[in-house]
Amino acid sequence: MVDYSVHGQVAVFEVNNPPVNAFSHKVRVGLDRSIDKAIRDTNVKAIVICGKGRTFPAGADIREFDQPHKEPWLTGVFEKLEKTTKPVVAAIHGTCLGGGLECALFCHYRIAQKTARVGFPEVQIGLLPGAAGTQRLPRLTGLRVAMDMITSGRHILAPEALKYGIIDEMFTGDVINAGIKFAKSVMNKPLEDRCLKNKTVKDADQADQIADEFMSLVKRKYKGFEAPIDCVKAVKASATLPYREGLKAEALYMQKLVLSGQSAAQRYAFFSERAVSRWKIPGGNFQTAKPLPIKSTAVIGAGTMGTGIAVCLLNAGYQVYLLEQNQKFLENGVKTIRGIIEGSVRLGKTPMAVAQKAATLLKPTMKYEDLADVDLVIEAVYENLSLKREIFSKLDKLCKPTTLLCSNTSSLDINRIGTATKRGDKVAGMHFFAPAYYMRLLENIYSTETSPATVATIMDVGRKIGKVSVLVKSCQGFLANRMRGPFSVEAYFLLEEGSTPQEVDSVMENLGMPMGPFKTGDLSGLDIGYKIQTELAKSKGVELTANSKFLMGERISTLTRTMYDKGRLGRKTGKGWYRYEKPGGKLATPDEEVMELIKDHCMKAGIQRRNISTQEILERLVYSCINEGFKILEEGVAATPEDIDISWIYGFSWPKYLGGPMYYANRIGLDKIYKRICYYHENFPYSSHWIPSRLLQKLSENKVPMNQWCSGTDSKL
Template sequence: MLKVQRGFQRYLGRFLSSSNSNMSVDYSVQGSVAVLEVNNPPVNALSHGVRLGLKTGVEQASRDRNVRSVVIIGKGQTFPAGADIREFGKPSKEPWLTEVGMAIEASPKPVVAAIHGTCLGGGLEIALFSHYRIAVPSARVGFPEVALGLLPGAGGTQRLSRLTGLPVAMDMISSGRHVPIKKAKEYGIIDEIVTGDLMKAALKFAQSIQGRPLKDRCLMFKVVPNADKLEEFTSAAMAQVKKKYKGYEAPVVCIQTVRASAELPYEEGMKLERDLFLQLQGSGQARAQQYAFFAERAVSRWVMPGGSYKTAKPLPVRSTAVIGAGTMGSGIAVCLLSAGLPVYLLEQNEKVCMILNFKPTLNYSDLKDVDLVIEAVFENLDLKRDVFSKLDKICKPSAILCTNTSTIDINRISTATSRPDKVVGTHFFAPAYHMRLLENIYGTQTSPDTVATVMKLGKTINKVPVLVKSCHGFLANRMNGPFNTESLFLVEEGASPQEIDQVNEDFGMPMGPFKVRDLSGIDISWRINREVAKALGTTITKETKFLGGNRYCGLNDDFFEKGRYGRKTGKGWYLYEKVGGKIPTVDSETEEIINSYRQRRGIIKRKITPQEIFERQFYSCINEGFRILEEGICNTPEEIDISWIYGFSYPKFRGGPMFYASQIGLKRVYDRICHYHETCPYSIHWVPSRLLKKLAENDVPFSQWANHISKSRM
């Protein structure tokens, strides 16, 4: 465990620079008011210098006979917005934030927190230690620590409830949500909302409360309201977090800690908060969630042949178009519209086009002036090439032509145009308006400026863009291939769909693979299989056992032939109460179809353990992930992990498949892959990755993978 912790700290060191230990608070006296102006751009994070500056500033103001009140305010764009991430993974220096807060609360002169921007985490704790809190209308407050697998560690869990009551405090701290300032005032967090110049308003307010008694303004002396309903509030909050954040430890511990504010004396509650904070801080989930936090930022630092995020310049995108008004196309159009971008939606079916609230069009000629077009037609190469050929003739030369293909090599599409440098993949995930991953794919001739444009577009429409090199399946679906294929093989051999789904959901996936198949549509995967067979120059029949030399499972085809397409028909791998229903139930016909298939193939059913189910699905996709790194389809394990977190809802508390592999131990993962390579013949995805073999044999820590990945491509 210690080795893993040290490895994680070294990993953080790849992203973090040294923290400035100098005081970062400007101290001044304006009339009878001491002003402590936090000056640690860009977000005034609570670094050692800020903590030291606040403590010494409050102490200096306490000693100054001319000072009668104190204002804490942020310089620049925000009040302190939380901890300094540059100090993550490093030993903390005194004064601790709690010590700073105690000095503020103990001040004999009233302290006013004047809030603008975002007052988050430790910043909100500083505000809660202050005697008064004022804010501008645009400000927001919150405790986002739960997103990092933590809880507020400087009194937040014990102090917020004394202002808001238990239900609000439990919800805010366990969800990490940001609260608009008007709502914060309703909750009792803010004393006054001010307009105009915040500094002037803060000085005026600070003068108005000079000489007032302070004890009733100190939260440590307040009683949590409605504490007599503790059990009722706790039960309701716990039921909510267990349902909404299934598998996550931190939200549950947050509820337990806030509960303590109502049933323990203040000092005991503070001690419990600290103990539970340290417990979470040392947990595997916190390490995974913090890794995911930094990984999400790392994927924006993209690199490709000929350019990078540093050198490429995005082209302006002022108008857009989407080709195809089906489920994906309309979802993509919603994303663009929500970001304020005008959208033409081209559809061949006039009835479909007219019911949607876009700029509907049936004519390609209407797209002649748009800056960017996204094609979202069926996954058929000939159809896509036809669309791109038309767009190439009609769209202006500077227009970027994007394809939402999920598997087809971008190079095969771009040759239908005279501008392959302007052709790029923008792979959205269903439902497009909800799933946050945008997998951007560059071909051999895609220009860095084109890539920069779609990477920026991803941010504009609130997606998490990840850049990958073109190949069949790209990154996400290429890894998802063995993951899903193994689930079918497992059913072939004896497992039930519900057993497999349960293993996945117990691990933290929101839905198992068979529920996902029913949601996306069995007919979709049926069509994709036919496209693959066509590309290989063959056809799929009931007797097909191999496709392209690889083992093939035809179970999905049997369900398709029965008209069981999933939720859209009310039955698929599961039965639904109605067409389009969401609640799956076990269906006897499903078992009959599976048994009939096994008999036709001569397969004898065997008992398969949950461990084998887990390993065959997750280890096969991990092996493919190492192959992707070997081939340079992406550059870092972070790009893989973020793709799975935001594309397939992989549990963030696991960190992503590659990070999770590092936590299990690469030698164990490699050994099991070798085992399945021997016991599962004709499955190419079990051929062990050379990169994985090298990393496992040399026991390379996660923080040093990058060097070995680069060398593996030389």
């Protein structure tokens, strides 16, 4: 795993463990042996460490974290490097992350290509840099920079790393040649002052103040996460304790985090995000199907969703035709797109060069004929099946035969949309989440006709525009919104039965969600929920009245109708489930008028209110979704629990430290979950979302491990 070679008087160690040259056990063994070999060779006067292929070692092998540890230890190997009397140079290209950066910090010198990136991303999987990273980085950068990098996990480019003193020099060209050249230039220089363990932290006298500032920041910015807090404590130890004592403190914090439930959940989320790209449908999969070339695209509809989708495509370098039927709407859409991109430039999130190119790629139009030669169309009009079918029929006649036709629908059956065309194999769903330019989830939907090549293409486009794409089979509501449905329904029922908006919201916020369902409702607008509910009733031929209790035999709540009639539409009107200081305000204040409206609504509906415990609130909100999640797996709408969990993490801001609702269910115990679902089904027989999933029942009875929860599991039990 480490290729050893000698070039004159310089020994070169090339870590060879693709794809990212992670420091696995075999790499550690190879590096340890290479160090011994170079020390014994009297002709070798200097050592260069680099990575073979596309990157310098980019961290430890996360898969080994849950396995028994094997010697040699990472820090032991690195300390042997630092103790050599021969200068050791880290020649960095690609990414130098986590354990890779720790390795570099034990080397006497560090050089990097101008395009290289360095960083400590461990916090993103619930850990800290545990091989002396928290103790060594501050000795180069000072506490502020070290705390910022380690608590955020952000990567920095080589020029910034040079500014902070993390690297000594930048280079261009071949990595090995640059490393050898630099090694020769320092071959006879003393090494004592090049060992970071001998240095002190330059702003150590401000350790308490800086640590307090960052502690306040991470508790606010990363609410509920344990790792950022321990990162601050460990970095502070570099300034307040001798080096060896600081290492002991780091080790204690690391041990605590490795054994924590949060880190296990975050590591699960890390692997799940990669697993969802390994899709499979009848006729093909991610390995056999090749994406079609996409250069030009079109977005139909210049509203909130259409403009957000256009921004995603433009930022990725795609040409985008933005189509609207109304000139004023089109102009407003173009203005919105420019405003979003300009704002992103001001915040430093989008480079000016990217924004300038995006401006040339946007093609506003009111003519369908302009879309004749595009490679991909994404329709983003409002949720009306007849309208969408009309648009797809028109596109089918106008666009070239190879054009893919996609809908941003959040719930309508892709099969029914596709039958409006003669190219069902090239029709799919691409469901973006609002705001589309910000939210990372992209729910891609395939119908019974969608080809593997079409799926491969939309998954590839999703990757290129920076989304986490999850593939699901078409059904009513797909994955995310279908599973979210019981959550929203139960939230309303809880209000009717005795809870307050703030009680329900606080339960979910204490669990780790950034906002509870009623604050979220106020943010999006209560009129949206009301209109969706009304359209659903109309589709079933039923009139929804203020006092309706059942819809086609299903229990419903019409509280949104009550709020709508009173003009309480949320933040935009300054009042919704909460009161706000002004229309558009953000500070949510409990409102007694809301409670009076709820009580009056319940009295007219004949509902007796009662005291409801926080545990019941939690179970009814979360367990109802989990039950629906197992039905989604049972029906093959989603292939794995990872698909569901990633959808919730990136679509609904479920906290990563809980791993997703399905992972959460596994941690609680499927038998416990199943029993509580049966209890609620018995007590609320008119709510179909409490009918227990057959898959959940069999998994709980047979104690099937989580890695076997997949579509088709039910038939094997």
